Amino acid sequence: MLHLLLLILKIAGIILAIILGILIVLLCIVLFVPVCYQVSGKTDGTEKGTKVRCKVTWLFSLLELKILYGNKSSVFSARIGWKRIKGGERSDEEKGKTDEVCRKVHEEAHEEEEMDTHLETEKETDAPDTQPEPEDFEELEADEKNPYAYPEDSPPHEEKRSDNIEKNNRIAKKIQKAGEKISSFFQKIKCTIKAICDKINLFSEKKEKLIDFLEDELHRKAFGTGKKALIRLLRGLCPGKGRIFLRYGLGDPALTGTSLAGLAVVYPFLPGEIQIVPEFEEKMFEGKADIHGRLYLIHLLTFALRLLVSKAVRQTYKDVRKFISEF
Known part of the structure; x- marks a missing residue:
């Protein structure tokens, strides 16, 4: 029984020693394996003529990051083990080309819609007109007899007077709002100056x-x-x-x-x-x-x-x- 217990403790000690050794090796790798970097570039004083290349590697290039910038565009690639990730941002010239293509496609679609609407309007104009009924003739005759007649409920003088009152009310409201904004602006300036003075006094005290x-x-x-x-x-x-x-x-x-x-x-x-x-x-x-x-x-x-x-x-x-x- 004692022999079995010692054997179990021996195996547990070996496992703990292996785990501890792995942790020490990983710690030494993290602390003493360097992160290597390389930065190179050139410029002629313009944004288009500036090119920069940056490369960062760690653990014998197992982890790698590359960043390239040139011609107003940037591209990056990363590697984690054997897996690569790529990405970047297009330059303004490439964006302009794609925008121009999209604009042409949009214009062509708009022209097709205009042609379809034009054909539909032509079909509607070619259709026979419907003749008005006798009641419609009576209404037209009434309108022709009194072309300048106003409805009885709203005389022209009362409408003009109500319009002037509404305009005056609008102008008065705008003037009141402008006055409130000006007063609030000066109040903010006053509070800001007071806060600055308080801070200066506090700083001089401390x-x-x-x-x-x-x-x-x-x-x-x-x-x-x-x-x-x-x-x-x-x-x-x-x-x-x-x-x-x-x-x-x-x-x-x-x-x-x-x-x-x-x-x-x-x-x-x-x-x-x-x-x-x-x-x-x-x-x-x-x-x-x-x-x-x-x-x-x-x-x-x-x-x-x-x-x-x-x-x-x-x-x-x-x-x-x-x-x-x-x-």
Whole structure:
């Protein structure tokens, strides 16, 4: 009996070890197998001349996503295992062609309907006219004798007077509505100005609290921890390879030089080969780019763990929520 019980425990332990090993392997695959991406494109400064190609793969291309944009249209294709999904959006030219075909078909159908109605009217006109009965002749004679006669119930002067009264009432209602809209508009402006003034007064009252909150030693320590973790995350997410060629001009030499000085600050931190050619005399923009990179989920996990482990970050998060609710 004891031998049988030990055998059952041994089998259960082997099954649990296998399940645990599978879970560890899956976790390692998710954390350490990178998501590879590739972005390439070129442009001549126009929307029609801009082309972009983006490809994202994971787990040896078992999961794949491709996006192509060019000639004002976009196409995408995805693959999950051995199954592919395709889709996209037509360009404006293709939409114009299909709309033109639909319009021609609609015009032809409308012409056919007009021809059918024309034939029906011709048949009706060819049919013999019915002669009026004697009673109809009497009514026609009565109408011919008094062509300008008015009904006894509604004389012309009373009708004109009622029409003028209705017009005056309509004009008065329109003027009243316009006055109400103008007064409500000015009332809204007054309420908005009052709300802005109240917020400014409230902010000036809590300005000292905000300064004290930012200058607190615990909060400054939390901000420093978050800054370091963010820099490490960005280093891990930056692309490994890349080639960028940019030739641009803003039309104003001073403005072009100022923008080039701003790019020079970021230039040393960008990976890959980068070439920037400024044009000081003309306004233009063209370039090419080809960027490759990898994203590891372990970087996101370590970033989250660094923030969660820090006691200063957790306390600062609580203080921020409390400060926002009071503000």
